[in-house]
Amino acid sequence: MARNRGKIDKPRNSMKAFMRLLSYLKPYKYIVILSYFLMLLSSLGSVATGFLLKPIVNDYLIPGDFNGLLKMLLLLTGISAFTVLASFIYRRIMLEVSQSVISYIRNQLFEHVEYLPISYFEMHAHGDVMSRFTNDVDNLNDALASSLLDLVSAAFTFTGTVIAMLFLSPTLFLITFLSLILMIFIAKSIGSKSRKYFRKQQRYLGDLNGYIEEKVKWQKVIKVFRYESKAIENFELKNKELKRVQTNAMAASYSMMPSMVNLTYVSYAIICVFGGLLAIRGSFDIGTLIAYLQYSRQVSGPIGNATQNINSIFSALAGAERVFEVLDLEKEVDEGKYELVNIRSENGQIIICSDTRCNRWGWHNKETDEIIELKGRIEFKNVNFGYIKDKPVLKNISFYAEPGQKLAFVGSTGAGKTTIMNLINRFYEPDSGEISFDSINIKDIAKADLRRSFGIVHQEVNLFTGTIEQNIEYGRKDSTKAEVIKAAELSNASSFIKHLKDGYQTVIGGSGAELSQGEKQLLSIARAAIADPPVLILDEATSSVDTRTERIIQEGMYNLMKGRTVMVIAHRLSTIHDSDAIFVLEDGEIIERGNHDDLISQRGRYYDLYTGLSILS
Structure with missing residues (x-):
């Protein structure tokens, strides 16, 4: 949750903001496709390592075929190594892409702001304008470089894990399914509360940052009127309020994983008992039970990761809307047809002077080619x-x-x-x-x-x-x-x-x-x-x-x-x-x-x- 540095208000139109953000990835579409393909392979490799436990136990470990076991362990090591390498490559690729996109957005935003009418700056606090370049763009960076990747990776891994569990044992999956429903309900409940607290936290944080900026800027006034103690007192009040809402926000956030883990342990214990009984009756083999138990422990991970990353993505989309809001503002309207030029006289006529340091100025009508000498009236x-x-x-x-x-x-x-x-x-x-x-x-x-x-x-x-x-x-x-x-x-x-x-x-x-x-x-x-x-x-x-x-x-x-x-x-x-x-x-x-x-x-x-x-x- 440390990623949620910027304003975390829920975006007004998530899909519109998301699709516009994706449009910035168009120049990199092929390398992004490659990245997500590697992500899919990495997720499949992660799922496959669990599935291999079934033949390792049933076909090699129990019969005592240690030569075959060694080969399977080498295969398992190779798949794990490939999974790690693929993960490193796709994250490195997306890091480069995200930095390029964010750099472009910053340049685009700064260029656009430079040509906004002066009324925009007089009607908006400087701190608010600055937050578009800092908090909002940083949240976009976090989403593109990390949160979006983790969310999609979690979706791939979760889907692969569920398919593998269904294939291993539809009977045991009924227990897991009920557990997953409960996990999703808890994640949604805690996530909703967490977003509410984080919205309040960012409001207080923005207020505190604005207070600090103002007091640092006007230190001379504060010292002249001996306002230091009052400024400190006001700061402590604001800081105390921020501490309170941050504590609530982090408490809600940190309750997510313990809830998931404990529910996973309960589900794991039930599956152990039920699966063990099935194995004793001979309707279930040991390898399948071990592989299934491995999946039952890891299936909750993608849900927890997805919930936390959704918070970050919502924050990024809200930030994206604030950035796009500025980019959609009309630049200064300029329909001027007269331009300022250097002039000189030649054969009784005024002409444009190619030397930029001529001492005379004139107004040149770009439509009619008329030149009027600048007098200063x-x-x-x-x-x-x-x-x-x-x-x-x-x-x-x-x-x-x-x-x-x-x-x-x-x-x-x-x-x-x-x-x-x-x-x-x-x-x-x-x-x-x-x-x-x-x-x-x-x-x-x-x-x-x-x-x-x-x-x-x-x-x-x-x-x-x-x-x-x-x-x-x-x-x-x-x-x-x-x-x-x-x-x-x-x-x-x-x-x-x-x-x-x-x-x-x-x-x-x-x-x-x-x-x-x-x-x-x-x-x-x-x-x-x-x-x-x-x-x-x-x-x-x-x-x-x-x-x-x-x-x-x-x-x-x-x-x-x-x-x-x-x-x-x-x-x-x-x-x-x-x-x-x-x-x-x-x-x-x-x-x-x-x-x-x-x-x-x-x-x-x-x-x-x-x-x-x-x-x-």
């Missing part, structure tokens, strides 16, 4: 949007940014500032209205090309485990070492990188704990700089750093903003004095617009925020 026309139906976040939003302008958005938390940026990147689609880029509806622009035209510097910097150079390269995957250095210099990140022991090859963790907040922000700016985007989106990157670091970051951002259309989510209003237009949002609506001087003179919401009469979150 962004416009919202009466845009409405809500993450949840009937709960609007943006209401009739209209504004435009001319090429090279700097626009700023201010407002309290939940006003809709970040949502505007999400819509520009097409992470979400507006419920109504239109967003255009250079007079092209962004729905007509391929998403990858649209996002390539934006450079984003987030307030919360996301770094990846790897070198400084690799983290900057995330901005453009085909960048050179020289371009990485140039981007770092442009963003002012080189000012701290050159003081690191290994420079650009310094390895950092995903959290960037080795770097200060300001250094992480400079890396984020360098990442945007190397992408060399026509439009820049800034989720104010200086709200959590000191004044000196803020000046360094601001200088890096000003270097990056030159010649680009810039859109800023402002947290510190002192950073947006020079904006061409400032939009004040409240409850999803633009309530004020103008430059800094205009808005101050209006003495409205912006004036309150700027002078500190109202708190900006």
Whole structure:
């Protein structure tokens, strides 16, 4: 039962999940057939060794033919050796097949997840997404590599054993049959109870794992607010509950084999007495009795194995459904006909430039072959949007940014500032209205090309485990070492990188704990700089750093903003004095617009925020 690591809920449609899982074995169908053929031979060999006891006793042992006995023992040894070898080969084959299938499923799942809409990740806990790759896929691996094999092998062995017992003695088989009925009833009863307990165990285990993940991630908060003792107390409560349900689950599971074994002993004893009486009366020979007794001891084994493996297979099928559930999700819909290309002028006409480092960009219509030079004009026309139906976040939003302008958005938390940026990147689609880029509806622009035209510097910097150079390269995957250095210099990140022991090859963790907040922000700016985007989106990157670091970051951002259309989510209003237009949002609506001087003179919401009469979150 140790295999049941993942969620063990009973699958909603076992056969559908099973048939879909089997479809992954199609490329290996011939080698799988060979494997199961060897399994059949192995099971027949196991059954045959018991059947040979009859002639060994009757024809050689009792008459005293020791030469013949030796030959039979050699034959028995040969069959046993073949059985072991066949078992090893088919398990080795299926191990290779299962690992290949699981590797393919993992790749397929990861590739699919990479192209899911951002809404999926915002609506599902990261731990739940991760469990598809770990618990659920691991359960699939266990089922393909072991449980399914053991179940089929048990079926072969059980069928062969029953046929052999019927052939040896239909009379004694009546006793065995009643015993088997009782065994199946016990197995079904205990198995049902065991699955119920294991479902509860996995629920508690998932809850505990989520609690651990959350508390480990936010250790700084826990320590700052001295929450350690309370966190430990809550953990102990959850761990105690898990211990209780695990004890019940394992107790139910472990009661299976003792019940089977004891029932087998009872059946064995009855058969010994009844068979012995038949042998004394001369209606039963000793060899047949010994062979039958051997089978009566081993017939319960396949039932117990099958019951335990069925639990594992149900767990795997439930996991398979969770994996297939993700694979069946629609990828981001992208019907864009405009692509981003490098351009140059030739004989008064704009043409596509084969040099990927041309300094001009354009939109190429793949259907009409039309090329529109990218200027960087962004416009919202009466845009409405809500993450949840009937709960609007943006209401009739209209504004435009001319090429090279700097626009700023201010407002309290939940006003809709970040949502505007999400819509520009097409992470979400507006419920109504239109967003255009250079007079092209962004729905007509391929998403990858649209996002390539934006450079984003987030307030919360996301770094990846790897070198400084690799983290900057995330901005453009085909960048050179020289371009990485140039981007770092442009963003002012080189000012701290050159003081690191290994420079650009310094390895950092995903959290960037080795770097200060300001250094992480400079890396984020360098990442945007190397992408060399026509439009820049800034989720104010200086709200959590000191004044000196803020000046360094601001200088890096000003270097990056030159010649680009810039859109800023402002947290510190002192950073947006020079904006061409400032939009004040409240409850999803633009309530004020103008430059800094205009808005101050209006003495409205912006004036309150700027002078500190109202708190900006």
